[in-house]
Amino acid sequence: MAENEDKKIFTRGNEALAMAAIEAGCRYYFGYPITPQGEIPEYLSRELPKVGGRFLQAESEIASINMLLGAGALGARVMTSSSGPGISLMQEGISYMAGSEIPGLIVNVSRCGPGLGGIAPSQGDYFQATRGGGHGDYRTPVLAPGSPQEMYDLAFLAFDLAFKYRTPVMILADAVIGQMKEQVVRREPLPPAPLPEWALTGADGRASRLLKSLFLAEGELEKQTLKQLDKYHEIERREPRWEEFMTEDADFIVIAFGIIARIAKSSIRMARKQGIKAGLLRPITLYPFPVEPIQKLSARVKKILVVELNTGQMVDDVRLSARPGTGIELYFRSPGAGSLPSLEEIAGEMERRFR
Numbered sequence: 001m002a003e004n005e006d007k008k009i010f011t012r013g014n015e016a017l018a019m020a021a022i023e024a025g026c027r028y029y030f031g032y033p034i035t036p037q038g039e040i041p042e043y044l045s046r047e048l049p050k051v052g053g054r055f056l057q058a059e060s061e062i063a064s065i066n067m068l069l070g071a072g073a074l075g076a077r078v079m080t081s082s083s084g085p086g087i088s089l090m091q092e093g094i095s096y097m098a099g100s101e102i103p104g105l106i107v108n109v110s111r112c113g114p115g116l117g118g119i120a121p122s123q124g125d126y127f128q129a130t131r132g133g134g135h136g137d138y139r140t141p142v143l144a145p146g147s148p149q150e151m152y153d154l155a156f157l158a159f160d161l162a163f164k165y166r167t168p169v170m171i172l173a174d175a176v177i178g179q180m181k182e183q184v185v186r187r188e189p190l191p192p193a194p195l196p197e198w199a200l201t202g203a204d205g206r207a208s209r210l211l212k213s214l215f216l217a218e219g220e221l222e223k224q225t226l227k228q229l230d231k232y233h234e235i236e237r238r239e240p241r242w243e244e245f246m247t248e249d250a251d252f253i254v255i256a257f258g259i260i261a262r263i264a265k266s267s268i269r270m271a272r273k274q275g276i277k278a279g280l281l282r283p284i285t286l287y288p289f290p291v292e293p294i295q296k297l298s299a300r301v302k303k304i305l306v307v308e309l310n311t312g313q314m315v316d317d318v319r320l321s322a323r324p325g326t327g328i329e330l331y332f333r334s335p336g337a338g339s340l341p342s343l344e345e346i347a348g349e350m351e352r353r354f355r
Contacts, residue, residue, distance in 0.1 A: 007185050007186045007187070008183055008184070008185050008186075009183070009184055009186060010181060010182070010183055010184075011148065011181060011182075011184055012039060012148060012178070012179055012180060012181045013145070013147070013148040013151040013173065013177045013178045013179065013180050013181075013182075014036075014037055014038075014039035014040045014043070014109065014151070014178040014179065015039050015040075015043050016148045016149070016151045016152040016184045017040060017107065017145075017151040017152060017154075017155050017171065017173075017178075018039070018040045018043035018044050018047070019043065019047075019152065019186070020151070020152040020153070020155035020156055020186075021044070021079055021105065021155050021159075022044070022047060022048065022051060022053070022189075023156075023186070023187070023188075023189035023190065024077065024155055024156045024159045024189075024190055025077040025159065025189075025190050025192065025193055026048075026053070026077045026078065026079050026105070026159065027048065027051070027052065027053035027054065027076060027077060027078075028048075028053060028054050028056075028071045028076055028077075028078040028079075029041065029044045029045075029048060029053070029054070029055050029056070029078070029079055029080065029081075030056050030058050030063075030064040030065075030067035030068055030071070030078070030080050031057065031058065031061075031064045031080045031081050031082060032057065032058050032059070032060055032061050032063075032064055032082065032086060033057070034082055034083045034085070034086050035083065035111065035119045036083060036109055036111055036119055036121075036175040036178055036179060037081050037082065037083050037107065037108075037109035037178060039178070040081040040107060040109070041055070041057065041081065045057075060089065061080075061082055061086040061087075061089040061090050062089050062090070062092075062093070064080045064082075064090070065080060065089075065090035065092075065093030065094060065097075065106075066093050066096075067080075068080050068093070068097070068104045068106075069093055069096055069097050069100070069102055069104070071104075072097065072102040072103055072104040073100070073102050073199070073200045073211050074199055074200055074201065075195040075196045075198070075199025075200075075201070077103075077105075077159055077163075077193070078104050078105070079104065079105035079106070079107065080104070080105075080106055080107070081106070081107035081108075081109065082106075082107070082108060082109075083108060083109050083110060083111045084108070084110055084111050084112070084113045084117065084122075084124070084125055085113070085115070085116060085117075087106070087108045087110075087125065087128065087133075088128070090106065091128075091133045091134035091135075092134055092135070094106065094132075094133060094134050094140065094168055095132070095133075095134030095135050095136055095138060095213075096213050097167075097168045098132070098134075098136075098138035098139075098140065098167060098168055098213075098228075099136060099138065099212075099213025100211045100212055100213045101166040101167065101198075101211070101228075102166070102168070102211060103159075103162035103163050103165075103166055103167060103168065103169070104162060104168045104169075105155070105158045105159060105162060105168075105169055105170075105171065106140075106168055106169070106170045106171075107170070107171045107173070108125055108129065108170060108171070108172050108173070109173045109174070109175060109177075109178040110122050110123065110124065110125040110172060110173070110174055110175065111175055112124065112335040113125070117335070118335070119175070120175065120335055121174040121175035121176045121259060121309060121335065121340070122174065122175070122309055122310060122335035123174060123257070123258060123260070123308055123309040123310045123313070123314075123335075124309075124310040124311075124313070124335060125172060126172070126286065126308075126310065126313040126314050127313050129142045129170050129172045129286060129287070130142055130286050130287045130289070130317070137225055137228070137229070138228065138232075139232045139235070139287055140167065140168055140169065140170050140287065141158075141161050141162075141165070141167065141169045141170070141235060141239065141285065141287055141288070142169075142170045142171075142172050142285065142286040142287045143157065143158055143169070143170070143171050143172070143241075143284065143285055143286075144171075144172050144173070144257045144258055144283060144284060144285070144286050145171065145173050145177055145258070145284075146177065146243075146257070146258055146259075146261050146262055146282060146284070147177065147180075147182060147262070148177070148180055148181065148182045148184050149182065149183075149184050149185065150177075150284075151171075151173060151177060151178070151184075152184050152186070154171055154284075155171065156187070156190075158170075158171055161235075161239065163193075163196065165231055165234075165235055166198070166231075167231070167235075172258075172286060173258065174258045174259050174309065176258075176259040176340065177258055177259055198211070235288055236288040236291075239285060239288050240285050240288045240289065240290045240291070240292070241283075241284040241285045241290070242281060242282060242283050242284055242285070242290035242293055243261075243280075243281070243282040243284060244279065244280070244281055244282075244293065245265055245268065245279060245280040245281075245282070246268055246272070246278070246279040246280065247279035247280070247281065247297060248279075249277055249279075250277050250278055250279030250297075250301060251276075251277045251278075251301055251302050251354075252276065252277065252278045252279070252301055252302055252303050252304070252305065252350065252354045253278070253279050253280070253281055253297050253298075253301050253303075253304045253305070254267075254268060254278060254279070254280050254281075254304075254305050254306075254307060254346075254350070255280075255281050255282075255283070255294070255304060255305070255306045255307070255314070255318055256280065256282060256306070256307040256308065257282055257283050257284075257286065257314065258309070259309070259340065260307050260308065260309050260340070260341070261280060261282040263340065263341060263342070263343050263346060264280050264307055264343075264346055265280055266343040267343045267344075267346035267347040267350060268280055268347075268350075270343060270344070270347040271347050271350045271351065271354070274347075274351060276350055276351065276354050276355070278350055278354060281293060281294065281297060283314070286314070286317075289317045289321060290321075291320075291321040294318060294321040294322055295321060295322065295323060298321075298322035298323045298326040299323055301326075302327065302354075303326075303327040303328075303329065303353065303354060304318060304322060304326060304327065304328045304329070305328075305329050305330075305331060305349065305350065305353055305354070306318050306328065306329070306330050306331070307330075307331050307332070307341070307346060307349075308330070308331075308332045308333075309332070309333055309335060309340065309341075310332060310334070310335065311332050311334055312330045312332050315328065315330045329353055331346070331349045331353075
């Protein structure tokens with residue numbers, strides 16, 4: 001018991017993620033400061049050197065993503081973090097990493113947009129994150145934490161997926177989850193991982209290796225693109241993750257992620273007291289999206305309500321996943337409104353739409 005207690009800490013989500021990155025083997029961070037993710041580089045600038053790692057504040061987000069590409073090509077566990085405008089600047093580099101099959105962790109603690117927008121929490125980066133964001137045929141696995149504990153846990157998972165599939169992976173958090181303080185249970189740090197066989201380590205005494213995203217020979221690009229497509233299909237089969245809450249007997253389902261899903265849980269408890277048998281499905285992976293459980297639920301529930309902190313983005317994936325004819329409605333809060341929907345507000349929408 002005492003040993004487990006020693007692993008419990010009280011910390012905010014951003015710091016939990018940075019702590020987990022080090023314990024998952026990350027030794028290189030390149031980034032540029034932007035609100036609301038500033039605690040991540042602050043923590044890593046202090047703690048990475050203590051474990052022999054390197055922290056570098058780049059001159060821009062464009063520079064930091066290209067540094068990530070270079071260090072990732074050496075087989076190292078590397079990461080960067082930013083928020084909306086900075087992630088936009090990284091898109092070309094993320095596309096190059098995907099095309100060259102170079103792993104790395106990209107964290108977006110999202111804020112309002114478009115443009116500079118504001119620093120309030122938002123889920124408006126969903127399209128950018130789940131549709132690749134940059135040019136070309138590629139996908140980026142996207143993990144959406146719903147608590148500081150998941151900020152910690154999903155950092156481990158992100159590095160595992162990045163190296164398993166040789167791909168950049170994104171953690172898409174919102175500002176509330178990043179700033180929220182809760183108890184987090186730590187795990188044992190991972191031992192140093194062996195260098196992958198594809199890593200660029202110099203060719204002295206062995207055959208040369210090449211990581212590239214430019215394919216000009218006849219048929220070469222098509223072959224590479226189809227190889228990548230097979231990888232994305234495997235990710236879609238093997239890696240969807242989600243949480244279900246009170247869905248066993250539910251007549252109605254709410255689908256939400258991040259901080260909105262946390263609020264929706266309390267709203268569902270409130271609605272249940274009013275005789276509305278509602279449940280929650282929370283996607284943890286936004287790509288791959290949890291298509292199968294939504295298909296199954298849509299076959300028996302009366303209606304689905306999608307709740308988002310944007311003007312409606314994930315709702316498109318819900319409509320694509322649900323069975324034809326399913327009643328799907330959207331309730332959204334524009335981030336420009338400056339506040340989150342309350343649990344009473346979401347419960348009221350369930351009362352109005354589900355009765």
